[in-house]
Amino acid sequence: MKALFIEYPKCSTCQKAKKWLVENNIEFEDRNIVLDNPSFEELKKWISMSNIPINKFFNTSGMLYRNMGLSKKLQDLNDDEKIKLLASDGMLIKRPLLIYNTGVLVGFKEDNWNILIKEQ
Numbered sequence: 001m002k003a004l005f006i007e008y009p010k011c012s013t014c015q016k017a018k019k020w021l022v023e024n025n026i027e028f029e030d031r032n033i034v035l036d037n038p039s040f041e042e043l044k045k046w047i048s049m050s051n052i053p054i055n056k057f058f059n060t061s062g063m064l065y066r067n068m069g070l071s072k073k074l075q076d077l078n079d080d081e082k083i084k085l086l087a088s089d090g091m092l093i094k095r096p097l098l099i100y101n102t103g104v105l106v107g108f109k110e111d112n113w114n115i116l117i118k119e120q
Contacts, residue, residue: 050104
């Protein structure tokens with residue numbers, strides 16, 4: 001299965017991750033998070049696959065997150081409400097996202113991504 005790489009092309013971290021994928025010969029489908037934001041259903045599935053808490057999917061350093069005051073508001077939302085919020089705007093989602101046959105990676109930490117090579 002080809003991995004799905006979800007990125008914001010102007011993001012330097014996404015650019016590093018994409019370069020890593022190419023250098024490690026990982027086949028992937030590229031998707032712009034702004035032009036093709038993940039749907040509620042996709043996010044629900046990926047969050048479940050990832051075993052990562054939903055709050056880790058939020059781009060906490062993003063301007064939109066800060067402008068919306070989400071650091072305080074998230075504690076009052078249930079999981080579905082958080083996922084609906086993430087699905088409303090790709091800029092709320094921490095990126096890049098890499099969805100592959102055995103899991104989901106959020107953000108780019110090379111050590112974590114090296115595990116992917118071992119699983120292929």
